[in-house]
Amino acid sequence: MSSFLEISDVGITFKKGTPAVLHKVDLHVARGEYIAIIGHSGCGKSTLLNIVAGLTEASIGGVVLDGREINSPGPDRAVVFQNHSLLPWLTCRENVRLAVDQVFRNKKSHAERDTWVDENLDLVRMLPHADKRPGEISGGMKQRIGIARALAMQPKVLLLDEPFGALDALTRAHLQDQVMEIHHRLGTTILMITHDVDEAVLLSDRIVMMTNGPAATIGEILTVGLPRPRDRLALADDARFITARAKVMAFLYARHRNPAQAA
Amino acid sequence: MGTTVRQTIAAGETPGFSPSAVLSWVGHRCWQMARDAVPLVIMLVLIIGLWQIVADRPTSALPAPSKIWTDSHDLILHPFYDHGGLDKGLGLHLFASLKRVALGFALSAIVGVALGMLVGTSTIATRGLDPIFQVLRTVPPLAWLPLALAGFREAQPSAIFVIFITAIWPVIINTAVGVRNVPQDYRNVARVIRLRGLGYFTKIVLPSAAPYIFTGLRIGIGLSWLAIVAAEMLVGGVGIGFFIWGAWNSSNISDIIVALFYIGLVGFVLDRLVALCGRIVTRGTSA
Numbered sequence: 217m218s219s220f221l222e223i224s225d226v227g228i229t230f231k232k233g234t235p236a237v238l239h240k241v242d243l244h245v246a247r248g249e250y251i252a253i254i255g256h257s258g259c260g261k262s263t264l265l266n267i268v269a270g271l272t273e274a275s276i277g278g279v280v281l282d283g284r285e286i287n288s289p290g291p292d293r294a295v296v297f298q299n300h301s302l303l304p305w306l307t308c309r310e311n312v313r314l315a316v317d318q319v320f321r322n323k324k325s326h327a328e329r330d331t332w333v334d335e336n337l338d339l340v341r342m343l344p345h346a347d348k349r350p351g352e353i354s355g356g357m358k359q360r361i362g363i364a365r366a367l368a369m370q371p372k373v374l375l376l377d378e379p380f381g382a383l384d385a386l387t388r389a390h391l392q393d394q395v396m397e398i399h400h401r402l403g404t405t406i407l408m409i410t411h412d413v414d415e416a417v418l419l420s421d422r423i424v425m426m427t428n429g430p431a432a433t434i435g436e437i438l439t440v441g442l443p444r445p446r447d448r449l450a451l452a453d454d455a456r457f458i459t460a461r462a463k464v465m466a467f468l469y470a471r472h473r474n475p476a477q478a479a
Numbered sequence: 480m481g482t483t484v485r486q487t488i489a490a491g492e493t494p495g496f497s498p499s500a501v502l503s504w505v506g507h508r509c510w511q512m513a514r515d516a517v518p519l520v521i522m523l524v525l526i527i528g529l530w531q532i533v534a535d536r537p538t539s540a541l542p543a544p545s546k547i548w549t550d551s552h553d554l555i556l557h558p559f560y561d562h563g564g565l566d567k568g569l570g571l572h573l574f575a576s577l578k579r580v581a582l583g584f585a586l587s588a589i590v591g592v593a594l595g596m597l598v599g600t601s602t603i604a605t606r607g608l609d610p611i612f613q614v615l616r617t618v619p620p621l622a623w624l625p626l627a628l629a630g631f632r633e634a635q636p637s638a639i640f641v642i643f644i645t646a647i648w649p650v651i652i653n654t655a656v657g658v659r660n661v662p663q664d665y666r667n668v669a670r671v672i673r674l675r676g677l678g679y680f681t682k683i684v685l686p687s688a689a690p691y692i693f694t695g696l697r698i699g700i701g702l703s704w705l706a707i708v709a710a711e712m713l714v715g716g717v718g719i720g721f722f723i724w725g726a727w728n729s730s731n732i733s734d735i736i737v738a739l740f741y742i743g744l745v746g747f748v749l750d751r752l753v754a755l756c757g758r759i760v761t762r763g764t765s766a
Contacts, residue, residue, distance in 0.1 A: 269671065270670075271667055271670060271671075288670075289667075289670040289671045289673070290671070290673060291671060291672055291673065293671070294671060295667070295671055297664060297667065297668075299664060301664035301665065301667065301668050303665060303668070303683070303686070303687075305686040305687075305689070305761060305762050306686075314672070314674075314682065315668075315672045318672040318673060318674050318678075319672060319673075349762070349763070351763070369671075369672065
C-alpha cells in the first residue's frame with residue numbers, strides 16, 4: 217500500500233520523568249482514505265491529531281505527509297477544531313476569506329479568491345448565511361463554516377478533531393452526511409477524532425482504536441468494508457455494519473475499559 | 480426585552496405594513512418606554528420631595544430644591560451666557576473642562592494603547608515596565624499636579640497632564656491583558672493558516688484585545704472626569720472645577736449643587752459614549 221501520510225513511531229512526553237502520553241504510534245494512511253481514531257477520553261487521540269497538525273511537537277518519531285516531513289502547522293493539514301474556533305468579530309464569509317487570502321495570496325487573483333470563498337461556503341450550504349457573525353448562527357452552522365474554512369485551504373489531509381461532539385444528534389447526523397458527500401466528491405484524505413462508535417463505522421474506511429493512557433498506542437485497526445456511497449438508513453440493519461460496530465464496542469468496553477469508569 | 484422588540488418589528492413587517500400593525504408597534508414602544516421611565520420619575524419625585532421637606536427651614540445649612548431654583552435658575556436656563564471673564568454659563572465651563580479632558584484622554588489613549596501592546600507582547604518589557612506601572616498607578620491624580628506645575632510652569636498643560644497621567648494606567652494594564660490573553664483557539668487558527676508578524680497582530684491580536692482595550696478606555700474616561708474637577712479647583716481659570724470653587728468662595732451653595740448635577744450627567748454621557756464606540760469598533764463583541 218502506498219502511504220500518503222506516514223505516522224512513524226510517534227511518542228510524546230509532556231514533562232520529563234512522567235510517563236509518556238503516546239507511545240510508539242505507527243499509522244500509514246493512503247491518499248483519499250477516511251480514517252477515524254477512536255478511544256476513551258484522555259487516551260491522547262487529540263494529541264495525536266495535534267502532532268499531525270504540527271501544533272504539538274512529538275518527543276520522538278515523526279510524521280511525513282506526501283514525502284515531506286512535518287515540523288510546523290500549515291494549510292496543507294487544515295484542522296476543523298472541536299469548538300469551531302471561528303473569529304467572532306468577522307462574518308462567516310470573512311472567516312473563510314481570511315484563510316483563503318492567507319493561503320492563496322500569490323496563487324489566485326482577488327476575483328478568483330472571491331469565487332473560491334463562495335464556492336466553499338456553498339459546499340457546506342452556508343452561502344445564504346455567509347454575512348452573519350458566528351454569534352448569530354447555531355452550533356451546527358458554526359461547525360459547517362469551520363469545515364468550509366478548512367476545505368477552502370485545499371488541504372492534503374483534513375483533520376477533524378471531534379467535529380460533531382458538541383452537537384445534538386439530529387444536527388450531527390445531518391453534518392455527517394454532508395462530510396461523507398464532500399469526501400466522496402473531493403476525495404480528500406481525512407483523519408477524524410471521535411468517541412462515537414456509530415460515527416466511526418458510518419464514515420470511515422478504517423477505524424484506529426487507541427488503548428488507554430499512559431503510554432497509549434494503537435490497539436487495533438479495523439477495516440470497514442462497507443461500499444460507498446453509504447446510507448445511514450440502509451446500514452442500520454446491515455450485518456457488516458453491525459459486526460463492525462460490535463467489534464469496536466468490544467474493544468472499547470470489554471478489553472480497554474475507561475480506567476476512570478473501571479475504578 | 481430585545482427579542483420582543485425584534486419579534487414585534489417582524490410582525491409589523493409581514494403583510495405589507497398594515498396601519499393597525501404599525502400603530503400597535505408604536506403603542507408597544509411607548510408602553511416599553513413608560514415601563515422603563517416611570518420608576519425613575521417616581522424615585523426622583525420622592526427624593527426631591529424628601530429633600531424639600533428636610534431642608535426647607537431657616538436653620539438648614541443646605542438649600543432646599545425650591546431655594547436652588549430661585550437662587551440659580553439662571554444657571555439652569557441659560558447654560559451658554561457669557562458676561563466676560565469667569566462669569567459664564569455652566570455650559571461654557573463644562574465645555575472648557577471637556578476640552579482639557581479630550582486632549583488629556585486622547586493622549587493617554589494613544590500612549591496607553593501603545594505601551595500596553597509593548598508590555599503585552601514582550602516579556603522583557605513586562606519585566607522592566609510592569610513594576611514601575613504598578614507603583615505609579617497608585618499615586619493619586621492630584622499628587623502629580625505640583626510636579627506638573629513645576630515642570631510646565633503653566634496651568635493649562637499641567638491640568639491636561641494630570642488627566643493624561645490619571646487615565647493612562649487602566650488603558651495600559653487592560654491593553655496588556657487583552658494582548659496577552661489571545662485565546663489559544665485563535666492562535667491555533669493563525670498557526671494553521673501561517674499568519675505571522677504584522678498580519679497576525681492586526682488581524683488576530685488587535686481585534687481579540689479590542690474589548691479589553693475599550694474596558695480600559697472606559698475606566699480611563701471615568702477617572703479623567705473625576706480628576707479634572709479637582710485639578711481645576713487648584714489651577715483656576717474657566718472650567719467646571721474652578722466654577723465650583725468660585726461658588727464656594729462666594730457661598731453660592733445652590734450653584735454648587737446645580738454644577739454637581741451637570742458634572743454627573745456629563746460623566747454619564749462620556750462613559751456611554753466610549754462604551755458605544757467600543758461596541759461599534761468591536762462589532763458587538765465587546766460588552
